[in-house]
Amino acid sequence: MGRVLPPNDWTARPGLALLVRALGAEEMRWVGGAVRDTLLGLPVKDFDCATRLRPETVIDRCRAAGIRTVPTGIDHGTVTAILEEGPVEVTTLRRDVSTDGRHATIAFSDDWQDDAARRDFTINALYAHPLTGEISDYFGGFDDLAARRVRFIGDAEARIREDHLRILRFFRFQARFGGEADQAGLNACRALAPALKGLSRERIGAELLALLALPDPAPAVRLMAEAGVLTVVLPEAQARELTALERLINAEQAENAPPDPLRRLAALVPAIPTLAEAVAARLRLSKQQRARLVCAAERKDGDAADPRALAYYEGLACAQDRLLLAGGGIALLKVWEVPVFPLKGGEIVARGVAAGPEVARIMRVVEKQWVTEGFPGMARIEELLGEALRSNIE
Structure with a gap:
């Protein structure tokens, strides 16, 4: 026997073992990320299976074994088996007939090497026998993996x-x-x-x-x-933005902040809101992603002066983005929940102010001072309201 998968915690999982029995060990191989990551000693999250069986046969055998399937890409030979461990894509061996850079016309095959030849990188074309763990390597992927x-x-x-x-x-x-x-x-x-x-x-x-x-x-x-x-x-990403990305990653690591792709995209876009809007539209980002990218682009030199005030006005995610993009710390925000301003307009009306724009103005005055003072309790808010009302009379 040649190279084999090292000991791992996934090949004998109940759902995966059931799939192996359903399809037949000689008719399938684990392929791609699961094999690659196991060889590297990394956690395995996704499972892909290559098989000589046609999609309709895969569906029939899974049904007989009590495994639900979804024909996610059946025209291209892919059936998704729904298992206890999560979904597994089961794809019939294929070879390309024609391609145009975006789509491929394929034909089914029963040759493992045909299937390997149409994959992108050698490290993704490693196949493992489901019972013995023996690895089939047609293009030197094992050595490439060892050499990174x-x-x-x-x-x-x-x-x-x-x-x-x-x-x-x-x-x-x-x-x-x-x-x-x-x-x-x-x-x-x-x-x-x-x-x-x-x-x-x-x-x-x-x-x-x-x-x-x-x-x-x-x-x-x-x-x-x-x-x-x-x-x-x-x-939009020029030399300055490349440096900004490197600085951001250093700040994330220093603050133990998990990698965030949208924040890093913000580093690669100049801090111009209209430009961020255009990039978000061009990349078809969601409304929420677009709003966050634009908010990050609105960053200012004084953002780090009061991180909690920034989070109150702009939201926690945007505040963390801006602080990290500036190379500043986010320690004050890690275990802090953005408070809700507790003063209601009715309380101002009850003090004799007619409902309307004046109530909103007084609310803004009190709220601004409340934020400046670090979000004190209701007793201080009452004092601030009294001060605002007296100032209004004067």
């Missing part, structure tokens, strides 16, 4: 022409697994970077955020810039 080398299968330009998004995936995998960048892959990404313009903005946005969510994507992002890729997908 992200390498396209076969001709790099050919792989990219099959799916232009693989350019961004190259840099994402480089950020996660890579050491020194594979020169052939880097040259292919540089040569074909303009092809990214033909992809949907949603796909680019999702891949960019996935890259920025990694622990330290800054070296890979700088490599993207040097290869002329970043200017295609995010032309």
